[in-house]
Each structure stands twice: as C-alpha cells, then as structure tokens.
Amino acid sequence: MDITFLKSYLHKKGYRITNQRMAVLNAIIQAENKHLNASEIHALVKKQYPGFGLATVYKNLRVLEQEGLVNKLDLSDNTRHYEINLSEPHCHLLCLKCGHIEELGDAFYKSLYDLLWHESRFTIEKRSLVFYGYCSTCRLQL
Amino acid sequence: MDITFLKSYLHKKGYRITNQRMAVLNAIIQAENKHLNASEIHALVKKQYPGFGLATVYKNLRVLEQEGLVNKLDLSDNTRHYEINLSEPHCHLLCLKCGHIEELGDAFYKSLYDLLWHESRFTIEKRSLVFYGYCSTCRLQL
DNA sequence: TTATTTGCAAAGGCTTTGCAGCAAA
DNA sequence: TTTGCTGCAAAGCCTTTGCAAATAA
Numbered sequence: 001m002d003i004t005f006l007k008s009y010l011h012k013k014g015y016r017i018t019n020q021r022m023a024v025l026n027a028i029i030q031a032e033n034k035h036l037n038a039s040e041i042h043a044l045v046k047k048q049y050p051g052f053g054l055a056t057v058y059k060n061l062r063v064l065e066q067e068g069l070v071n072k073l074d075l076s077d078n079t080r081h082y083e084i085n086l087s088e089p090h091c092h093l094l095c096l097k098c099g100h101i102e103e104l105g106d107a108f109y110k111s112l113y114d115l116l117w118h119e120s121r122f123t124i125e126k127r128s129l130v131f132y133g134y135c136s137t138c139r140l141q142l
Numbered sequence: 143m144d145i146t147f148l149k150s151y152l153h154k155k156g157y158r159i160t161n162q163r164m165a166v167l168n169a170i171i172q173a174e175n176k177h178l179n180a181s182e183i184h185a186l187v188k189k190q191y192p193g194f195g196l197a198t199v200y201k202n203l204r205v206l207e208q209e210g211l212v213n214k215l216d217l218s219d220n221t222r223h224y225e226i227n228l229s230e231p232h233c234h235l236l237c238l239k240c241g242h243i244e245e246l247g248d249a250f251y252k253s254l255y256d257l258l259w260h261e262s263r264f265t266i267e268k269r270s271l272v273f274y275g276y277c278s279t280c281r282l283q284l
Numbered sequence: 285t286t287a288t289t290t291g292c293a294a295a296g297g298c299t300t301t302g303c304a305g306c307a308a309a
Numbered sequence: 310t311t312t313g314c315t316g317c318a319a320a321g322c323c324t325t326t327g328c329a330a331a332t333a334a
C-alpha cells in the first residue's frame with residue numbers, strides 16, 4: 001500500500017510526520033484485515049520503538065480516524081478496532097466459531113444502498129455493519 | 143406488551159421475579175424504540191425505587207440479554223444501549239442531525255439476507271447494523 | 285525557533301465484582 | 310429454609326487528559 005500519499009495528505013493538513021505516527025499507520029496497513037485494537041497496535045509498534053506509549057496510540061488513532069485514513073469498528077467486545085480506510089465501504093461477517101472476519105464490498109453495497117433508499121429516504125454517511133454467524137467452513141462442523 | 147409471558151419464561155429458567163428486575167424490563171419495554179443505556183434505565187427505575195443501584199441494572203441487563211429478552215446495541219457513543227427483543231431482527235438508521243433513530247425490519251431484512259447468502263455462504267445468527275446519515279426531514283435542511 | 289507530538293502518570297467513564305443483608309420461592 | 314438478588318463500595322478496563330521534555334518543520 002502506498003503510504004507516500006497518506007503522508008503528504010497528513011502533511012498538507014498540518015500534521016507532523018513522526019516515526020510513531022507512521023508506525024501506527026503502518027501497523028494498521030500491514031495487519032490488513034485483522035482489525036487490530038489499540039493495545040494490539042501498541043504491542044506491535046513497541047517492538048520497533050521500545051519507549052512507545054499507549055496514549056500515543058490513542059492520540060494518533062484519533063487523528064487518523066478524523067482524517068478518514070482509518071475506520072473505527074465496534075465488534076462488540078468492548079474495545080474499538082481499527083482498519084485502513086480503503087474508501088470503498090464494506091461490512092464484516094464475523095464467524096462465531098473460528099473468529100475469521102470476512103469482508104463484503106462493492107457489489108453487496110450497491111444492492112444494499114438501493115434497498116435502503118427504497119425502504120426509507122435516508123442518506124447514508126457512515127455505517128457500522130457487523131454480522132455474526134458461521135462461515136461456510138465452520139457451518140459444516142456444527 | 144405482554145410481560146406475563148416474559149415473567150414465566152424467566153421463572154422457568156430459574157431466575158427470580160424481583161421488583162427491580164421487572165422494573166428494568168418494563169423500562170426497556172416502555173421506552174420502546176428509545177434505546178436506553180444503563181444509566182438512563184437506572185434513572186427511570188430509581189424514580190419508582192429510590193434505593194435502586196446501578197450495579198443491579200447491569201446485573202439484570204446481562205440476564206435479560208443472555209436470555210434473549212433484550213438486545214444490546216453499539217451506537218458508537220461508548221455506552222451500550224438496550225432494546226426489547228421483538229424477535230424480528232431489524233437495523234437502525236441514526237440521524238446525525240436530529241438524533242432520531244429509525245428502524246427497518248421485515249421486508250428489508252428478507253431482501254438483505256437473500257443478498258448476503260448470494261454474496262457469501264454465511265449463516266447469520268446475530269447482527270449489529272447501524273447506518274449513520276440524515277433522515278428525510280433533516281436532509282432538506284443541510 | 286516554535287508549535288506539535290511524545291510519554292508518563294493521573295484522571296475519567298462505563299462496567300463488573302465482592303460481600304453482607306434481604307427477599308423470592 | 311434455601312438460594313438467588315440487591316445495594317453499596319471497591320476494583321477493573323479501556324480511553325482521555327495534563328504537562329514537561331523531545332522533535333519535526
């Protein structure tokens with residue numbers, strides 16, 4: 001993933017490009033669809049920067065979320081999870097057995113939005129969609 | 143709403159029917175689609191039972207949720223909200239301007255589940271769907 | 285140089301736990 | 310009578326805030 005663009009975006013907005021900030025962003029990018037929470041990010045970045053504080057994670061997550069670079073997710077475990085914002089909205093299917101998180105994007109969303117507009121005249125700005133169930137593999141082993 | 147059935151259901155499961163427990167359940171039922179959080183429920187019930195403790199709210203909410211009588215919702219404000227479980231799943235449209243919460247049920251869900259099954263072979267057990275946007279009234283005033 | 289960011293520690297907010305007394309069955 | 314429930318206070322978590330020292334620009 002191209003972090004150069006994200007860097008210059010933050011820079012233009014007046015934020016400073018610090019090692020810690022970039023490390024947080026990188027951790028989220030690298031973890032791809034693992035949806036890390038603050039303390040997981042902290043643990044990862046701490047390997048590289050031993051003195052790295054948890055508060056710094058939170059401060060940066062707020063910046064990155066405000067600027068739309070990452071999304072915050074509620075996965076019902078009382079901690080907030082983060083993923084890189086690929087700007088195409090998607091929803092999450094969380095398997096209750098193996099914990100695997102599947103993502104649905106594009107095609108699903110187009111249909112969903114049609115449906116939603118048809119049912120109610122609501123303009124969607126943000127969304128938080130999590131389905132809990134069993135993935136195709138686990139379903140067979142129940 | 144018929145609380146007699148819910149009472150006997152809890153009783154059969156070995157729970158005791160206490161005034162406080164019923165008051166919590168009633169508060170959630172009465173508040174219909176207001177999606178109260180723990181402290182709002184506490185405030186309501188306290189009017190009737192002055193000594194009523196917040197911890198008791200939480201203990202009862204856990205019981206009621208475990209037994210499937212109420213649903214817990216994450217509305218991204220860092221507190222958990224509760225609604226009576228009418229057993230037909232529905233999703234929430236939260237207006238970012240007026241705070242109004244609209245609910246979509248039945249018809250929407252049938253279509254949504256078709257869509258979902260079509261995209262992935264996932265069996266849905268639970269879901270947490272919140273859309274944030276502008277309701278038809280507020281949309282015109284932006 | 286100067287304004288932002290860091291890192292520590294402390295504080296905050298919501299939720300859970302422990303326990304003695306109370307109450308439902 | 311027995312076992313679960315209540316209510317208080319204390320503890321637990323996750324997250325935020327305050328502030329002096331460090332650092333990007």
